[in-house]
Amino acid sequence: MTYAVVDSPLGPLTLVGTDAGELTGLYMDQQRYRPEQALFGDRDDSALPAVAEQLDEYFHHGRTSFDVPLRLAGTDFQRRIWTALQEIPYGETTTYGGLAGALGLKPQSARAVGLANGKNPVSIIVPCHRLLGSTGSLTGYAGGVERKRALLDHEGGLKLLTW
Numbered sequence: 630m631t632y633a634v635v636d637s638p639l640g641p642l643t644l645v646g647t648d649a650g651e652l653t654g655l656y657m658d659q660q661r662y663r664p665e666q667a668l669f670g671d672r673d674d675s676a677l678p679a680v681a682e683q684l685d686e687y688f689h690h691g692r693t694s695f696d697v698p699l700r701l702a703g704t705d706f707q708r709r710i711w712t713a714l715q716e717i718p719y720g721e722t723t724t725y726g727g728l729a730g731a732l733g734l735k736p737q738s739a740r741a742v743g744l745a746n747g748k749n750p751v752s753i754i755v756p757c758h759r760l761l762g763s764t765g766s767l768t769g770y771a772g773g774v775e776r777k778r779a780l781l782d783h784e785g786g787l788k789l790l791t792w
Contacts, residue, residue, distance in 0.1 A: 630645060
């Protein structure tokens with residue numbers, strides 16, 4: 630494992646990955662559920678150059694999707710949610726319940742979707758910021774609601790996706 634720290638409009642982002650270049654984590658400062666720094670391995674700010682380049686393109690040059698290799702560690706349910714998040718297009722949002730419904734889950738699964746969403750280890754690239762509360766509200770975000778709003782504003786606001 631190795632990690633790099635890159636600058637972004639949201640503040641420093643910590644990119645964690647394998648020696649093979651797979652991204653395992655993307656964390657903001659003071660992010661909830663951020664693992665201990667000691668688990669990230671050695672710091673090498675030249676590591677994960679494709680991730681750093683695509684993030685720069687996203688923030689500054691119009692990139693709307695990512696294609697970096699990911700290695701996401703979580704439960705089967707969490708990985709199912711994280712995969713579904715990647716299907717929400719740039720500039721669009723849905724609700725926790727909407728995502729649950731799109732996956733064929735019961736309406737009461739919205740809370741479980743929210744919990745899995747909050748444990749997403751690769752924010753921005755796996756766009757957990759695109760999930761909203763049932764009324765369209767900006768409910769909790771592991772990186773902070775201000776950052777969630779900034780990401781949604783960057784992508785053009787709150788356009789609700791209908792499945």
